[in-house]
Structures are given as C-alpha cells and as structure tokens.
Amino acid sequence: MHRFPIDPLRLSREVPVRFPGPAGELEGLWRPPRPGADPRGVIVVAHPHPAYGGTMLNKVVFHTARTLNHDLDLASLRFNFRGVGESQGRHDEGRGEVDDALAAWREAARRVPGRPLVGAGFSFGAAMTLFAAARAGAGDVPVPRGLAVLGLPIRLMAPPTPFPLAIPIAAGHGERDQYTPPEAVRRYLATWPGPAAFEVFPGADHFLEGHLVEATGFLSKNAKSWLQEA
Numbered sequence: 001m002h003r004f005p006i007d008p009l010r011l012s013r014e015v016p017v018r019f020p021g022p023a024g025e026l027e028g029l030w031r032p033p034r035p036g037a038d039p040r041g042v043i044v045v046a047h048p049h050p051a052y053g054g055t056m057l058n059k060v061v062f063h064t065a066r067t068l069n070h071d072l073d074l075a076s077l078r079f080n081f082r083g084v085g086e087s088q089g090r091h092d093e094g095r096g097e098v099d100d101a102l103a104a105w106r107e108a109a110r111r112v113p114g115r116p117l118v119g120a121g122f123s124f125g126a127a128m129t130l131f132a133a134a135r136a137g138a139g140d141v142p143v144p145r146g147l148a149v150l151g152l153p154i155r156l157m158a159p160p161t162p163f164p165l166a167i168p169i170a171a172g173h174g175e176r177d178q179y180t181p182p183e184a185v186r187r188y189l190a191t192w193p194g195p196a197a198f199e200v201f202p203g204a205d206h207f208l209e210g211h212l213v214e215a216t217g218f219l220s221k222n223a224k225s226w227l228q229e230a
Contacts, residue, residue: 017077019107022099024088028079029056030111031069039075040227041116041145042108043068046101046125048151050084050091060122060150060208060215067216068118068148072224075112079104081128094128094157101125101132102141109142116145118223123179123206126150126171127157133167134160146170146226148219151206154188155180166194170222172215174204197222 014029033039045065048054056078065076081097082089089096101119109117121129126149136143146168152159156179169192173182182200189196199218204211 017107018086019079019103021082021087021089021103023082023090023092023096025086026079026082026088026100026103027056027084027086028077028104028107029065031065031076033069033073033075037073039112039115040073041118042075042077042112043118043120043148043223044101044104044108045076045078046104046119046121046128047078047081047084048122049124050081054124055084056080058122060212061125063212063216064120064122064148064150064219067220068120068223071220072227074118074223075108077104077108077111094124094131097124097128098131098135101128102135105132105142105144106140116227117142118146118148118226119144120148120219122149123151123153124157126152127159130159130163134164136165136167143167146223148223150208150215150219151177151179152185152188153179154184159188161188162191163193168195168197168222168226170197170199170219172199172201172208172218174206174208174211175200175202176204177206179206 014031080087083091201211
C-alpha cells in the first residue's frame, strides 16, 4: 500500500500568504469560503501574546477562523504579528502590533473588496483588535462590521476608554480566567457605545480548554446577526 504525505493546509483549504506590514512582510494563512460559495465577508483573527508562545497556529485562533468560515461562508485570515514565525520585524510590546492588525485588515479587505469585515482575536490578539478598531475609518483603515473577541485581557492591557465607535462586539470569557475576572470585562462592556454581547463559559479558564465549540459558536451566532444587518 502506498502512503502519501498528508498536507494539513490542503485539508483545511488554507494557503500561506505574505503581505506588507509596517515593519516588513507579515506571514498569514488565508482560507477562502467553501468551494462554490461567494464570501459573505471576511474575518481576521489575531493571536495571543508572542512572549508566551502565541502564534497564528494557536488552537483558539484556528477554531475561530475555521468555525466562522464554515458557518457563515466568511473568508478568513489569521496572521503572525511582527517577529513571530516568518513575519519580519521585532516584537514591540503591543505598540506596533496594532499597526500589524490594521495591515491584516487592509489585506483582507483587498482580497474580498466591498464585503463586511469582522475583526477578531484571542487574549493579546483581542486587545490588539480593540486598539485597531478604535482607529477604524481613519485614512484607509476599514471599519469592521463587528468585533469577535475571546479572553480580553483587560487587567493586563487596558482597552480604549471610552471606545470611540459604535461597532457591535461579542466577547466571550472563561469563568475561571487566570488574568482577568469576567466581571471586569462585563463592567467595561457596560460602557460600550454600540451593541455588546457578553458570554461567560462556566468552568473555563483563560485558554477555554474544553469550551472551544461553545465559545466559537457564540461568536458565530453574533457575527451572523451582524451580517444579516449589513
């Protein structure tokens, strides 16, 4: 029997891409919608903190991109921040990484022009997504149709307050998150200027181990409502 090597990128329909970033070329994985489907939009998913091993291959990032791609016929882009994997540049303590996220949004909008964009992220990537969204609409920065975030680390990286735009947000959080208690996120979202959905997953820690289906399903349900309103 002949055995052929399995290419996980082929099985997942993701293709490696490179695109311009402010500190050099950025590395990403692009997933088109299912064969024969026109993309209803595109989701860009940002990864956890690079200093603690965060990359675009993180399983929360992977499942978020795959679930919304599958459920909603969204194209998806997950990418490595500067200095991670093959992305050029050096880690910038959350400053230049906001510009990296914006570069990824521009790349996604270029690939799926005229369609809604959903900004997404987990942990550090969730914080970078909120900082990027606060600059949306300036220059060539696309305004996302909504923000889908998990494990927002408010205690470690205070998000923009007050948030300047009425963009819908869906935020999921583990009941036993080690870095930020759910109530801190709830209080922050109470000041959100637009529609805000918040879900706490009982028994889950920051990494949402054993709760990924539930968490990504929550994001998918909310993103579906945003796209229907678009």
